[in-house]
Amino acid sequence: MKAITYTSNGGPDVLTLTERPVPEPGPGEVRARVHVSGVNPTDWKSRRNTAPASAQVPNQDGSGVIDAVGSGVPETRIGERVWIWEAAYGRADGTAQEYVALPAGQAVALPDHASFDLGASLGIPALTAxxxxxxxxxxxxxxxxxxxDGCTVLVAGGAGAVGNAAIQLARWAGATVVSTVSGPAKGDLARAAGAHHVVDYRAQDAAAEIRRIAPDGVDIVVEVAPAANAALDRAVAAPDAVIAFYADDDASATVPVRPSMALNLRWQGVLVYTVPPAAKAHAVAAVTAAVADDALHAGPDAGLPFHRFPLAETARAHQAVEDSVIGKVLIDVAAPTG
Structure with missing residues (x-):
């Protein structure tokens, strides 16, 4: 089978198209024929910063069809359409290959109405959200x-993949959703995702506008840039609010101590890979339920444009994510997708 591997850390040029044996699922595992592989920022950061112990196949997320099961897994799962999460976390086998064997719980049933593109867009962004x-x-x-119900959620960076998922999940759960963006085009994406209110922080007084929308403050902030937005988050937070940040850089945030104490604010870090197992299980179940309810979507109509690459051009796909392309980068592993 065809697979993308790297044996040393570095830029996208370390990614190589190779031939490998088709893996066999072990006990408690399934094997999926991968249709679409999704690329996230952590995929290129791992490739660039961490030298693998052996040949590493990148990419955590994907979608496909189960074609074999290991002992302890019902044979009825063969033929099941699935979305795949954290395939490469602590393992050498991500989704940038034609077949992947992984623990059965990390290949989750994907309803017939949900495309493989959507399945490959869930994983890291939706679980983080x-x-x-x-x-x-x-x-x-x-x-x-x-x-x-009754909560107001502020999603910073509503045009990003996590922001997009947060908007959709919050709406599905009954919240009023406000999103901040850096310009009109990104505002259109946040609205397409379902944000009730969009604030362009470059063109508006963001704190004043958010307070106009939510006079009592926001209850939850989904924050991508705490270093830049700490003062804004404090200014718009309701008493007992939580600022949940998943920053994708190494910047240091200055937390306003006394105002945070006065409002009993919680500043909560979120790293999806180290989320407690019970919370991870709740996230997988909820995302699956939202997909079943047709409440989670991907693609331009849902505010998450696709950027597609063939498997052989995985290096270009990684470069696109590293360059902060707006939307979701997908790799077509098997054709056709559906």
Whole structure:
């Protein structure tokens, strides 16, 4: 089978198209024929910064069809359409290959109405968004319709993949969603995702506008840039609010200590890979339920444009994500997708 591997860390040029044996699923595992592989920022950061112990296949997320199962897994799963999450975390086999064997719980049923493109767009972004939306004191452990009724959620960077998922999941759960963006084009994407209100922080007084929309403050902030937005988040936070940040850089944020104490604010870090197992299980179940409810979408009509590459051009796909392209980068591994 064809696979992309790298044996040393570095730029996209370390990625090589190779031939490898088709893997056999071990006990408790399934094997999926990969249709689409999704690329996330952590995929290129791992490739660039961490030298693998052996040949590494990149990419955590994907979608496909189960074609074999290991012992302990029902044979009825053969032929099941699935979305795949964290395939390469702590393992040498990500989704940038024609077949992947992985623990059965990391290949989750994908309804017939959901495309393989959507399946490959879930994983890291949607699980991160779910965690950010469920860390408030007294909040739900698992999102569901009505779980966030009466809550106002601020999504910073609503045009990004995590922001897009957070907007959709928060709306599905009943929240009023406000999103900040850096310009009109990104505003259109946030609205397409379903944000009730969009604030262009370059053209408006963001704090004043958010306070106009939510006079009592926002209950949950899904924050991509805490170093830049700490003061804004404090200014618009309701008492007992949580600022859940998943920053994708190494910048240091200055937390306003006394105002945070006065409002009993929680500043909560979110790294999807190290989320507690029970919280991860809740996230997988909720994302699956949202997909089944037709409440999660991807593509330009949902505010998440696709950028497609063939498997042989995985290096270009990684470069696109490293260059911060707006939208979701997908790799077509098997054709056709559906």
């Amino acid at each position: 779910h965690r950010a939306l469920t860390v408030a004191d007294g909040g739900p452990e698992r999102l569901a319709p009505g779980a966030l």
